Amino acid sequence: MNYLVGIDGGGTSCRAALADAGGRILATGKSGSANIMTDMNTARLNILGATEAAFTAAGVSTSLVASASAVLGLAGANVGGNGAQLQAMLPFKNALVYSDGVIALQGALGDADGTVVIVGTGSVYVTRSGEEIRFAGGWGFKVSDLGGGARLGRDLLEETLLAYDGFHPSSALTDAVMRRFGGNPHQIVQFAHSASPGDFGTFAPMLFEYASLDDPVAVALIGRSVRNIEEGLDAVMPSDDSRLSLLGGLGSLYGPLLSPRYKARLQEPLNDPLTGAVQLAVHHFSGAGVEHMHG
């Protein structure tokens, strides 16, 4: 039996799926963070931990990990030599390390051409056209990731301070934010000083909620973000009828706000990124036999 392994690893946790050679998932396992940008060795250990948990859950001996073939989708795998460095450290017979965006695209669109925008704390565009996969955006909160939750939250704090100073009009939303900080602008400054992108992102749901209530500040900020996201789509999407999925924590909130030309192409993701990793493992390691097994 040639087992396949799919891995979906990020800064919070690592998930593994054990599948048979046809891609049927037998069991999954989970462990801690697999952030290869900050701690390669811990990432390696948690990848192994999640994999062994999946094998154990399926009743398969973990001694067979060494004979399995794996596809891994990991945040930061496309930066510098991170992916290649990890690939050499893994316990599998064969392993391919991709950026997390690649397995997300495969999961969402299957084998079809198209674009996914992953909009969570950040924002990144992944487009497949035949054999070619291209990335755009996603350079991080400080100088990129427009439309992502961190940028939205930061923008909201800025608008709250502009309203406090009378530079811009206040609204029910900026009033609510100011109350959260005890009416004290210095508390906003203090929060912002040490806030992670995720911390800023905690304000994003509030923005969508107030936008749905026609709060003018929320409508303006969300409207600008929708325009930013569509500028990205204008640049990366072919003008044909290829598919579009919005993923990540904010994807489903942006979907209904898109212009008709993009809403028409929007589809729910077919599967999650972990399933996408397993599908890619089938493509790469099970060869032509797969078609037969599926057929």
Next chain:
Amino acid sequence: MNYLVGIDGGGTSCRAALADAGGRILATGKSGSANIMTDMNTARLNILGATEAAFTAAGVSTSLVASASAVLGLAGANVGGNGAQLQAMLPFKNALVYSDGVIALQGALGDADGTVVIVGTGSVYVTRSGEEIRFAGGWGFKVSDLGGGARLGRDLLEETLLAYDGFHPSSALTDAVMRRFGGNPHQIVQFAHSASPGDFGTFAPMLFEYASLDDPVAVALIGRSVRNIEEGLDAVMPSDDSRLSLLGGLGSLYGPLLSPRYKARLQEPLNDPLTGAVQLAVHHFSGAGVEHMHG
């Protein structure tokens, strides 16, 4: 002899002026940073160091520091209890601690009503109307300080990445920035990851230079910043003919770009902040006698 001391202290250095009771500056002295936000004790030592240097340069015994009256303008003095805490630690007979914006306003406008905008790495508005002095903006790079050098530089790096991805048009300016980073967007990300506000601000002069050459990206970013600064002025300036000065490293670059309604009120700063501190010391500690000595 009742000596007066003016202090202008910030994150880079601390300057002191020794003056007679009429405000005539006898000598100045300089020392290291006086950042009361990050290190109160070092700030105190450098304030004393600059003061003793001024006394020595004037040929006055430093034993007379203890009988002098001082006005200090220090960044961060208006945050929490910083100013009051320092005031209790100082070696002078009398001491008043103000925010650096107050001595800058006094220096620039003298005793007249009006507004100064200090636009360097950050941006802050200080307005005097009779006895009242109000601050606006200046909440820091992360959520405020629109038009400041750090925000301009960050915006430029964002535009450079948007041009790299084809989301926005490129220009000679974004091409030049990309070349600075070896044509590698990851190098921009790496720079931004650890850049201080001052590091981002190093790109601001380049923006003004390219705007003067009609580079469309530079014109758009500088134009937006001018609008941001004027939104602030609309909010804080009385509609009478009170005066306006633009201070800080970018002040003289923004001046010519203001709308006619503000350019008409613009004037060169009369004096520097250190002289402003001495003037305030005269007002507070020399009383009516000053008028006589000046007359």
